[in-house]
Amino acid sequence: MIILALDALDIHCVQKFHCKNLMQKEYGQTSLKGFNQERTIVLWASFLTGKNMEKEIPIKTQWTFQLQPEQTFLKFFQKYKAIDLPSFSYKQQNHEEERKLLKGYFEDKVTVEEYESLIWKNHEENKKDFFKELGKTPLLIGYFNLADAIGHLSFGLTEKMAIVYNELDKIAEEVKNSEDFILIVSDHGMKAVGRYGDHSRNGFYSLNRALGLNLPEITSFYNIIRGIAENEYF
């Protein structure tokens, strides 16, 4: 099983940029009903545990919050690999640097180009780590924050976002024939604020088989993934 955890992937952009590999057999929006804020760590922790983790993760310490495998659906798999997954295998240092440059941009100390250059560098590192593991474990999760990190400063710039979505679509293309079950999921979507991008209240999901989900929540995937692990769908 492969899970592409794509931060801030937005259904409107997936469709607008004709990302045919991201749009698998079944795809749609997820609902953030029950969540007060669209916090990345909270949403991915909720994805992993199948329950709303908003109250358990204080905002001040969220970036270092870490779940144990037995608290997550990973316990249903004998072997797994999760690349850079927030609240589990998050690359603290990389993301801390990203946030530092983001802050620097708002303080007029860092340019968009400098910030984006780090984002792309970290993205390439994740891509390398991800493809190195492809086909080696029953469950491989790759987290890519390109749409979120670039989107925050440039979501209103269509040409730039087209490059981002094209890149994510290519990753989906490269994995599409390699596994029985592929889930592509985002924590939240994005909406434009002028040139900038703000989190929206709907995430994205895409499955390579039809399960007939209707506006699932990010916590809904826990049982589906457990079902896959326990061969319910085979």
Added chain:
Amino acid sequence: MNTYLQELEKRSIAIIREVKAQFKNPAVLWSTGKDSTATVWLCKKAFFGKIPFPVIHIDTSYKFPEIYQFRDKIAKEWDFNLIIAKNEKALKNGMSPKKGRLECCTQLKTEALKNLIKEQKFDALILAIRRDEHGIRAKERYYSPRDENFRWNYKDQPAELWDLYVKPSEDFSHMRVHPILHWTELDVWEYVKQENLPVNPLYFAKNGKRYRSLGCMPCTVPIPSTASTIDEIIHEIKTSKTPERAGRAQDKEKAYMMQKLRSLGYM
């Protein structure tokens, strides 16, 4: 009297009177710019010449000398209760635009106002914002509830159906009220002309430049213009394709994003 302007004025005055009727301790914010001066004038007209609540001016101490001169002159002539809010503590600690424009604005404007609201227990603030100024402001309602941190939940606002402006029963620290929300920049200038309102001289062109929107000195730049009378300004706005706030260094979208990212814990 222009009937279109009369309609705008009638609606604004009705809102201002509602504020006085519904809230215990309202006040009006006045930057001395054209919009807020027109709003203070509407408050005067709403209560037949005497504004029954304070007029607040937030003094960052970085404003143009013309702003202070204009403020003191009009406050005297129009005879209202002027309260000047200043974050002395931040100024003593050396806060200035050099420390970051957004930080400076937060400290010298937002914090100054927060402190004053707390001190004077204001429950409603009348502001001269207009929907046409900015995309973010287009989401505003006439009654806009704020929490103690000035946070605004645009997805949870009073419905305002049939022009009924009703104070929500709870869950807000103070109400922002926007009586000229439905006006445009052009409407304001035409109203200034009709009512013969005083105008800050910074709005008129000098040496090929004029200020179209007034802020603090280090963060406001003039636009190229030859409009040196109100009629010429009206003509310029009618033919211009430049946004009104083009001369303001503080980027509202950027400020919004920064605040949003902060609230999500990014910074």
